[in-house]
Amino acid sequence: MSVCTSPSDEGLTRRLIELTEAGLPLVADPWAWLADELGIDVDATLALLQRLQADGAIRRIAAIPNHYRLGYRHNGMTVWDVDDGEIARLGALIGAQPFVSHCYRRPRQEGWPYNLFAMVHGRDASDIEAYRNQIRALLGGACRANEMLVSSRILKKTGLRLAGQRRA
Structure with missing residues (x-):
């Protein structure tokens, strides 16, 4: 990856990531806000984001x-639990559904035969069960078994945060 071209550019890039990783503020001109926080002009800010x-x-x-x-x-x-040889095709099919927010292939584990994971969201429990049934219909005979893990409480929900992390 060629994002940084100099030590000062690396610091600027890291600062930009720290400023934006939790989202931009709801202001009239978020690019101007970001440029001001970085101490550079808007064009340079946009160029850094584009790079x-x-x-x-x-x-x-x-x-x-x-x-x-x-x-x-x-x-x-x-x-x-789907055939490993079909998982790329089936994962693309399931991941394309508008009600699926995340779709992953994961390795099987002893006692856990599942290799395709798809997160669904709904307004109530019947919504997510209906989405599960839609996925089951799409997979058809390719599906050997399935389960649905439902959340009982959110303990933490954020994206990856780099701010405050030390480099190894």
């Missing part, structure tokens, strides 16, 4: 709604 995106350090810049505040208070991690 981070081009290098793959960030995927996108977008508004992320809080689904709990929008009434989606139920979620379930559906887990599926």
